[in-house]
Amino acid sequence: MAVLLVCSSVLVACGGGSGADHNGKTLIYGRGADSTMLDPSLVTDGESFIVTENVFNGLLGFEKDSMEVVPALAESWEESDDGKTWTFQLREGVKFHDGTDFNADAVVFNFERWAKQELLPTEKDAYIYYGSMFGGYEGDEGHIIESVTALDETTVQFKLKEPQGPFLANLAMSPFGLASPTAVKGDPKKFAENPVGTGPFKFESWKKGDTITVVKNEDYWEEGLPKLDKVIFQSIPDNSARLTALQSGDIDIMDGLNPDDSETVSANDQFQLYERPPMNVGYLAFNVEKEPFKDRKVRQALNHAVNKEGLIKSFYGGKAEPATNPMPPSIWGFNQDIEGYEYDLEKAKELLEEAGYKDGFEVEFHAMPAPRPYMPDGRKIAEYIQADFEKIGVKTKIVSPEWTTYLEETNQGKHDMALLGWTGDNGDPDNFLYVLLDKDNARKPANNIAFYKSDKLHDILIKAQRETDQDKRSELYQEAQEIINNDAPWVPLVYANPTLAAQSNVEGFTPHPKGSDKLKEVDIGQ
Known part of the structure; x- marks a missing residue:
């Protein structure tokens, strides 16, 4: 009231x-x-993007009802035969909200500040999405962008170290809205609260x-x-x-x-x-850097202890389906052959005993304080899961700080296990599997809040990024999902149909x- x-x-x-x-x-x-x-390059949460989506434009965008890439501040583009050079022709006559000109130099400025991690509002902040989508930052081995150059006022050229399959889709994402260089340089902290786009x-x-x-x-x-x-x-x-x-x-x-x-x-x-249109997954992530979650059998046991059908009946009104993989079936490359972990408390107890936790253990359980499309009531969902975990001897203390603090604590790895979810940004499997579960993205602040690191998975995901044939990429992503399912760094909970x-x-x-x-x-x- x-x-x-x-x-x-x-x-x-x-x-x-x-x-x-x-x-x-x-x-x-x-x-x-x-x-x-309100600087989209600094955030990962939908509540920020819902505003910045309307204040900024990127070089590219998406069709209003699909993930088809369309022109935005770039009117057209050309790709070199080897897939390593992309040249964009920019829209003329566009101005930022502060009256300054949008041009190729502004594009270079934005990508260089992200790559070099410059002009951050505070020491704890980072351009998380840039690192997630482009293999890190300047100086990192995996950083895919070699250079961004203004060829003239309305032409900008990207040179990549290797081809990147989802490159155009990445550029169209909300985090890469282009900011006024004048406004950012004037006061980066103020800009994060007072954005200036086109x-x-x-x-x-x-x-x-x-x-x-x-x-x-x-x-x-x-x-x-x-x-x-x-x-x-x-x-x-x-x-x-x-x-x-x-x-x-x-x-x-x-x-x-x-x-x-x-x-x-x-x-x-x-x-x-x-x-x-459903393009999301809600999940429970285990911090695999902490005991007892370093043990795969413990993680598998807890997967068996979650009643996903019960969750959907109790909290989703039937507008969801049980999740088996860390990406939804609406994304191409989804592995239909993976059945996931059945709800089986006896199997869960058996695995815990094999791992040396016959009598269970106690941990903290981070529960989302804010409703999200994939998680309508994080606290109640956590309580539901808590009750099932207690049946196998695992006792949890639910903590639920306010939303900003929640995101900070999870991306810094302060949790034991945590509820979270993801709505896809670009319609590509890379945006789920690489962003959320690759070792590159376990750097803090992390999108990979399980802090899961698999060299085998990493090699497959990088190979998939550098492949331009979608059928070949799909095969690689299906293999990646098998590795993730076996290692169980998450409990994939639901694919929701938000209303x-x-x-x-x-x-x-x-x-x-x-x-x-x-x-x-x-x-x-x-």
């Missing part, structure tokens, strides 16, 4: 969720948590823990867009409270709809129900598979 009262006081000042106030058309987007930072909306304000407001970029390069004058991203942590806000007209769109509430929304003609809801007068909203939506074509009717 306190949350709703706060929301109401804020939204009255904005003119409510009707879409119209004295400043024009305003859309209020209800979500489960606040952003962590996107359809310009940053206006941020009330931490409450709202982020962006306003129409009147000079946006796509003619006639955006259609809205303002978007307010409203944080309402509880899914049910967010639905109440939608029903009362205080917000226009909400994500994180409880699965059980989907029928309520679809039965009411005042609302629209959306289903985001969203909106007022009936919201027009042009298309949920994107990658989990963050461009709102440039959204409008509010009468």
